[in-house]
Amino acid sequence: MEKYKHPEVLVTTDWVAEHKNDPDVRIVESDEDILLYETGHIPNAIKIDWQNDLQDPLIRDYLPPEQFEKLLAGKGIAPESKVVFYGDKQNWWACYAFWTFKLYGHKNCLIMDGGRQKWIGEGRPLTKDIPHFQKAKYKVSQINEKSIRAFREEVILHTRAKKALIDVRSPQEFSGELLHMENYPQEGALRGGHIPQAQNVPWAKAVKEDGTFRSYEELINIYQIGAKLKAAEDIIAYCRIGERSAHTWFVLTYLLGYPKVKNYDGSWTEWGNMVRAAIER
16 A cells, blocks of 8 residues: 655654643644633643634734744744644634744644544543643744635636646535535635536545545545546636635645645635635536
8 A cells, every 4th residue: 555645744642642841842732712711621722712813803814924933933833843733623613723834934834634533532632721832933934825725816827727726625526515514604605606617526525534634545545536527737726715725735745745736715705705706406
């Protein structure tokens, strides 16, 4: 069985249990449920809230570089720190936080395979104690927007060129039947459907029931054989606000080794509300 192209970005629950107190390691919990951390988390894990920590409060964008530096310094994260992300919902938001850190050039980012679900399922300890680390010095070394983030103008050109576009939402969202995931409030866009040329490969196909990623061979069957994606082509992934597509971006970039994948975080909340933007149903 062939291994992932970049297996070094995944760590096991065993690895986290053994290294959670290492001075060069920071364990970061990032959840969809922003109150979940307080109910119990991995010992020595810190919380990064996707909504209040990573987002600009006024502009629909990420916090500016100087605020990112302040955030990480306050959490005791240095440029050389190994940052291990995990979270709920099979690591949706953990992958989103990972992607955001990569936007700002943090080199040593890891994902705990299986997330909260696997840690709890194995009966491992949780704590409500919040760790406090000495303030670090952090400076953003580079910004990688051009290589891993897509904006609407690029998506428009991408569709006109008939390049690979992956909608990772549910089939009901893709068809326009729903404007949001099932059992969630139906808000966020005026129109339902999908971006022209997109094909639907729901993000959750990449994970098993225990929250861990599927094998390399299974992922090849889903994306390379099933969706006919080619490793050398330009690929853009999107969902509703960019979190599920960050998960697929991670799978394609690190587990399959595709070098030219971008996440369109404007996603359907932007495209479905954009004046004169073409859609398909």
